[in-house]
Amino acid sequence: MNNFNFYNPTKIIFGKDRISELDKLIDSNAKVLVLYGQGSVKRTGVLDKVIAALGERKVVQFGGIEPNPTYTTLMKAVEIAKAEGIDFLLAVGGGSVMDGTKFIAMAISYQGKNSEDLLKPGFASKHVIHAIPLATVATLPATGSEMNSFGVISHKAAKYSVSSPLVFPQFSLLDPSITFTLPPIQVANGVVDAFVHTVEQYVTQPVDARFQDRTAEGILKTLIEIGKQTVDHPTDYDARANLVWCASNALNGLIGAGVSQDWATHLIGHELTAMFGIDHAQTLAIVLPSLWRVRKENKHAKLLQYARRVWDINEQDESTAIDLAIDRTQEFFESLGIKTKLSNYGIERDKIDDVIDALNANGMTALSETRDLGLDVSKEILNLAY
Amino acid sequence: MNNFNFYNPTKIIFGKDRISELDKLIDSNAKVLVLYGQGSVKRTGVLDKVIAALGERKVVQFGGIEPNPTYTTLMKAVEIAKAEGIDFLLAVGGGSVMDGTKFIAMAISYQGKNSEDLLKPGFASKHVIHAIPLATVATLPATGSEMNSFGVISHKAAKYSVSSPLVFPQFSLLDPSITFTLPPIQVANGVVDAFVHTVEQYVTQPVDARFQDRTAEGILKTLIEIGKQTVDHPTDYDARANLVWCASNALNGLIGAGVSQDWATHLIGHELTAMFGIDHAQTLAIVLPSLWRVRKENKHAKLLQYARRVWDINEQDESTAIDLAIDRTQEFFESLGIKTKLSNYGIERDKIDDVIDALNANGMTALSETRDLGLDVSKEILNLAY
Numbered sequence: 001m002n003n004f005n006f007y008n009p010t011k012i013i014f015g016k017d018r019i020s021e022l023d024k025l026i027d028s029n030a031k032v033l034v035l036y037g038q039g040s041v042k043r044t045g046v047l048d049k050v051i052a053a054l055g056e057r058k059v060v061q062f063g064g065i066e067p068n069p070t071y072t073t074l075m076k077a078v079e080i081a082k083a084e085g086i087d088f089l090l091a092v093g094g095g096s097v098m099d100g101t102k103f104i105a106m107a108i109s110y111q112g113k114n115s116e117d118l119l120k121p122g123f124a125s126k127h128v129i130h131a132i133p134l135a136t137v138a139t140l141p142a143t144g145s146e147m148n149s150f151g152v153i154s155h156k157a158a159k160y161s162v163s164s165p166l167v168f169p170q171f172s173l174l175d176p177s178i179t180f181t182l183p184p185i186q187v188a189n190g191v192v193d194a195f196v197h198t199v200e201q202y203v204t205q206p207v208d209a210r211f212q213d214r215t216a217e218g219i220l221k222t223l224i225e226i227g228k229q230t231v232d233h234p235t236d237y238d239a240r241a242n243l244v245w246c247a248s249n250a251l252n253g254l255i256g257a258g259v260s261q262d263w264a265t266h267l268i269g270h271e272l273t274a275m276f277g278i279d280h281a282q283t284l285a286i287v288l289p290s291l292w293r294v295r296k297e298n299k300h301a302k303l304l305q306y307a308r309r310v311w312d313i314n315e316q317d318e319s320t321a322i323d324l325a326i327d328r329t330q331e332f333f334e335s336l337g338i339k340t341k342l343s344n345y346g347i348e349r350d351k352i353d354d355v356i357d358a359l360n361a362n363g364m365t366a367l368s369e370t371r372d373l374g375l376d377v378s379k380e381i382l383n384l385a386y
Numbered sequence: 387m388n389n390f391n392f393y394n395p396t397k398i399i400f401g402k403d404r405i406s407e408l409d410k411l412i413d414s415n416a417k418v419l420v421l422y423g424q425g426s427v428k429r430t431g432v433l434d435k436v437i438a439a440l441g442e443r444k445v446v447q448f449g450g451i452e453p454n455p456t457y458t459t460l461m462k463a464v465e466i467a468k469a470e471g472i473d474f475l476l477a478v479g480g481g482s483v484m485d486g487t488k489f490i491a492m493a494i495s496y497q498g499k500n501s502e503d504l505l506k507p508g509f510a511s512k513h514v515i516h517a518i519p520l521a522t523v524a525t526l527p528a529t530g531s532e533m534n535s536f537g538v539i540s541h542k543a544a545k546y547s548v549s550s551p552l553v554f555p556q557f558s559l560l561d562p563s564i565t566f567t568l569p570p571i572q573v574a575n576g577v578v579d580a581f582v583h584t585v586e587q588y589v590t591q592p593v594d595a596r597f598q599d600r601t602a603e604g605i606l607k608t609l610i611e612i613g614k615q616t617v618d619h620p621t622d623y624d625a626r627a628n629l630v631w632c633a634s635n636a637l638n639g640l641i642g643a644g645v646s647q648d649w650a651t652h653l654i655g656h657e658l659t660a661m662f663g664i665d666h667a668q669t670l671a672i673v674l675p676s677l678w679r680v681r682k683e684n685k686h687a688k689l690l691q692y693a694r695r696v697w698d699i700n701e702q703d704e705s706t707a708i709d710l711a712i713d714r715t716q717e718f719f720e721s722l723g724i725k726t727k728l729s730n731y732g733i734e735r736d737k738i739d740d741v742i743d744a745l746n747a748n749g750m751t752a753l754s755e756t757r758d759l760g761l762d763v764s765k766e767i768l769n770l771a772y
Contacts, residue, residue, distance in 0.1 A: 001627040003401025008394070014644065015389025208624040210611065211631050214604025222596040238594040241387040245597050245644070254640075258400065258631070 001209045004258040010147045011171040014245065016237070018175055019046070019137065022053035022090075025171055026135070030088040031058040033081050035101050037065045037093045041139060044181050050092055050137055060084050065093070068273075069100035071155035075115060078107045081132070089134040091169075094186075095143030098136050099151030102167040105131040119153060119160040131166035137173045140182060141244040142190030142281070144197060144251025146172035158362075159270055174248065176240040184231050187243075188336040189281035191227040194247040195220060195332075196284040200263050201256040203292070203302045204369045209259045213305070216255045219246045220310045224332060231336050264367035265291055268378055271358045278345050285333040285340045290385035292326045294377060298370060342386045352382045387595045390644040396533045397557040400631065402623070404561055405432070405523065408439040408476075411557055412521070416474040417444040419467050421487050423451045423479045427525060430567050436478050436523055446470050451479070454659070455486035457541035461501060464493045467518070475520040477555075480572075481529030484522050485537030488553040491517040505539060505546040517552035523559045526568060527630040528576030528667070530583060530637025532558035544748075545656055560634065562626040570617050573629075574722035575667035577613040580633040581606060581718075582670040586649050587642040589678070589688045590755045595645045599691070602641045605632045606696045610718060617722050650753035651677055654764055657744045664731050671719040671726045676771035678712045680763060684756060728772045738768045 013021060026032065032054055034047070041047040042063075051059060062077045081089070081104065091101035107115045109130040118124050138146040145151065149168045153160050179187075202216035222242055230239040249255070268291070269283030278286070292303060300322070307313040307325035315321040330340050339345065342352075356379050359365070367373040399407060412418065418440055420433070427433040428449075437445060448463045467475070467490065477487035493501045495516040504510050524532040531537065535554045539546050565573075588602035608628055616625040635641070654677070655669030664672070678689060686708070693699040693711035701707040716726050725731065728738075742765050745751070753759040 001401075001624060001631070003404065005397065005399055007397040011391065011393040012643075013391055015387075018389065208628070209631075210608040210628045211604060211635055214607060215601050218597060218600025218604055221600060225596065238387060241644075242594070242596045245387070245595075249597055257398075 001258045002207055002260070006253055006257045007165065008147065008168065008253050010169045010252075012147065012248070013171055013173045016175060016177055018173055019049045019178075020053050022050065022137075022173065023055055025173075026054070026057070026088060026090070028057065031084065031086050032060070032088045032090055033077065033084070033086040034059055034061050034090045034092060035065060035077060035097055035104070036061070036063045036091075037067070037097045039063060040181075041092050044178065046137070046139060046178050047092060050090070058084075060086060065097045065100045067096050068152070068154045068159070069096045069103070071103075071116065071119065071153055074100050074103050074153065075107065077104050078115070081108050087132060089132055091134065091136040092139065094138070094140030095145045098138065098143070098145035098169070099153065101134050101136070102145075102149070102151040103153050103162055105134045105167050106162070106164060108132045116155070118162060119155055121161075124162045124164045128164045128166060131164065133170050134167065135171045135173070136169045137178075138244075139178055140186060140190060141176075141179060141240075141247040142193040144194070144248055146174065147248045147252040157274065159274065172248075174244050176237060176244045179240060179244065180234045182234070184234070185337065187234065188231050188338050189279055190247060191223055191231065191243060191336055192281040192285050192333055192338055194243070194250040195223050196265055196281075196288055197250040198223075198255060199288070199306070200265060201259060201261050203299055203306055204260040204262050206301050206305075207259055212255050212257060212259050215249070217309050219250050219255070220306075222246050224310070227332065228335050260369040262369045264373050267364050267367055268355075268359065268381065271355050271362070271364075272342075275351070275355060275358060276345065276347055282338055282345070285338045286342055286345075286385050287381060289326050289330040289340060290381045292329075293384060294381050295368070295373070296322060298368075298372075340385075342382065349386055352379065352386070355382060387644045388593055388646070392639055392643045393551065394533065394554065394639050396555045396638075398533065398634070399557055399559045402561060402563055404559055405435045405564075406439050408436065408523075408559065409441055411559075412440070412443070412474060412476070414443065417470065417472050418446070418474045418476055419463065419470070419472040420445055420447050420476045420478060421451060421463060421483055421490070422447070422449045422477075423453070423483045425449060426567075427478050430564065432523070432525060432564050433478060436476070444470075446472060451483050451486045453482050454538075454540045454545070455482045455489070457489075457502065457505065457539055460486050460489050460539065461493065463490050464501070467494050473518060475518055477520065477522040478525065480524070480526030481531045484524065484529070484531035484555070485539065487520050487522070488531075488535070488537040489539050489548055491520045491553050492548070492550060494518045502541070504548060505541055507547075510548045510550045514550045514552060517550065519556050520553065521557045521559070522555045523564075525564055526572060526576060527562075527565060527626075527633040528579040530580070530634055532560065533634045533638040543660065545660065558634075560630050562623060562630045565626060565630065566620045568620070570620070571723065573620065574617050574724050575665055576633060577609055577617065577629060577722055578667040578671050578719055578724055580629070580636040581609050582651055582667075582674055583636040584609075584641060585674070585692070586651060587645060587647050589685055589692055590646040590648050592687050592691075593645055598641050598643060598645050601635070603695050605636050605641070606692075608632050610696070613718065614721050646755040648755045650759050653750050653753055654741075654745065654767065657741050657748070657750075658728075661737070661741060661744060662731065662733055668724055668731070671724045672728050672731075672771050673767060675712050675716040675726060676767045678715075679770060680767050681754070681759070682708060684754075684758075726771075728768065735772055738765065738772070741768060
C-alpha cells in the first residue's frame, strides 16, 4: 500500500424528507446565497422547500449556472455575494452547480488582483487561505462533488480543475427522492460517471491495498445490480439511494487513498466534450472499453481481478476472462441507454486527428498511472472506439 | 436504506516514516501534553521520535494510562494540563490511551462542578461545548478510536461510553511499521476486535444498504486473508498496513451508516471483562459464535449472505451453509491463537449465573438490533459458549 493522506470533513445528511433540517444546519444569522442551475429545481419544487427551510434568514438567489459552469457566470455571483454581504453559500443542484459554488466560495474571499489566477493549476490549493463556507443540496447522483474539494470550471473554451481543502462542503443533504424526477439519460449518465470514477482508481497497478480494492469492487457490483433498475424505475427508493451513496463514495477520496490512479479515460473524454459537446459520461463510455482493450497487457493483473471479482467470470484462460469482462462492461453501459461508439454520436472518423491535436496542444501526451499512454496510444484507442 | 448522518473530520496520515510530519501538523506555538500508557512506547523508541518531532514546542509528558483507562488516572492528567496551560493533546498509544485522551480533552474545558457528570450516558454529547484539540499516533490497530469520537472510561468498577463530535482526533498518524513490535496476542486481539466491530454492524436486519454491506464484507475478507499472516509475520508491511486501515474503517461510522446495529456481543463481552479480566477481544471471540448459533433464525438473511459472500460457501442448504460459516468464523479466531470457549479461560460454569445477574443489574435485558435478546437468551448463549 502506498503512503497516503485522507481527509474528508463533509457532514452527510442522507435520506427522505430532510430538507427542513437546513434550519438547524445553517447558522441562524447567516446571509445565504442560494445557487442553482437551469431552473429544474424550480419546476420540481425543491427550491421552494429549501427557501422555506431557511426561514427568516437573509436569502439571495442566483440561478443560471450552466452545465460546465463558466468563469464569467460565476464571477457575476461573486459580485452579487460581495454587494449583499453574503457569508454562506448553498448549492442546490448537480455537479456543475456544486463545482461552480466551490469556485465562488474561493473567489469571494480572494484578495489577489485577478480572480482568473484561481484557475491556474495548483494555485488555489497554495494561495487560497480563506473561503466562504458552503453546503449543498445535491439533486443529481454522479460527480461526487457533494463530498469532495474539487470543481471543474470552464473559461474561454478550456476546462480548469480547481481544488482547495477549504471548499469541502460543510454538509451535503442527499435525499434520493428529490432525484426521482431526473430525466432517465441523466440518471444513466450518473451511473456511468460513478462507475468510471471507481475504475480510474481501481483498474491500475496493484499495490496490495485490499480495503480500497474491495470497497471499489463493492461500488461496481452495486452499480451493476441497481443501474438499470434505477434508470427504468426512478421511484424505487432503495435502488436510487444505493446509487446516490455509491456515487459519493466513488469520489470522496476513500477508494483512491494509497493506490495508483489512472484518469486517462477522463482526460481523453474531456476533449470529446470540448470538441463535440458529447455528455461527459458518454465520453467515458466511449473511451473506457477501447482503452482497456488497447491497454490489456499493461493492466493485466487488475483487469483479471475485475473480471473474477466484479463480474464473477470463472473462465480459466486469463486473456479470455479479461475480454469477457470488457465486453460485459460495454454491454452494461449500452443496457442503460448510453452508446459506446464514437460513430454513434455523428462524429466523422477523420475528426480523430483533431482530437489528437487537441490532446497534444493541452499537454496530454503521457497519460495513465504509468505515464506511458502517449498520443499514438490515444489514437489507437479512439480508432478502436469509432 | 435507513436515513443517516455521517461525519468524520479526522485527517489520516498513513504510511511509513511519517512521525517527523508532526512538526507540520501541530501549531508551532502549541503547548502539548503527550499521553501514553504502560511504557511500551518508551521501549520501542516511538516516544523519542514523537518528542523529537515536536521540536521547540513546550511539551509535558503524562504516562501510565491503564488498559481500560480510569477516571481517577485521567483526572490527574487534567490537573496537570490545567496547571501547565496545555492547549493540545497528543495520544501516543492504543485504544485505551486514545479513549482516555478524548475524556481528558473534554474534562479540561468542562466548566461544570463535577467532572464525573461527563460519564453519564449522553451527557457529553449534549453538554460539552468545547474540548481541547487532540490528535493520535496510533500504535495498536484494533479499536478504531483513532478515527471516531468515542471512548470507554472505567470508574468504580463500571464502564462508561463517552462521546462528543468535539473529540474526533484532528489527525491520526498511522504508521503500520511502528506496530511491528506488538506482542502477537495483541495483534490477534486486534484482528478479532476489528472483525467483530464489523459484523456487529453487518450481520443485522437487512435494509438493502449495498455499499455498506459490500464494504463490511471487504473488511471481513481482508481480515481473513491477512489475519494469520500479520500475527505470524509481524514485519510484513503490507499485511500489517491492511490490518491497520481495515481496523480504522471498521469503526469510523462508514459501514454503520444507514444500517441497523447489534452490539449484543460487545455488551455481553464487557461483563466477562469486568468480572474475570478476560481481554476485550477474547470475550468477543467467546460470545460471537454462540450468539450466532442461538440467534440463527433471527439473523438468517444476513448470516446466509455472510456465508455466501465472505466465506464463499456454496452449499445449497441454507441452514447448513450458515452452520459452516459460523464454524469457519470460530476456527478463524482459534487459528489466530484466541480461545473461543469460556471454559478455556478457567471460569467455572456456575459463574454464568453471576454474569446474568450483572447483565440484569446493568440494564442489559433487551439487547441486539431487534431488542429481543433477553437475559434467558444471554444465558443460553453463555452456556453454549462454555
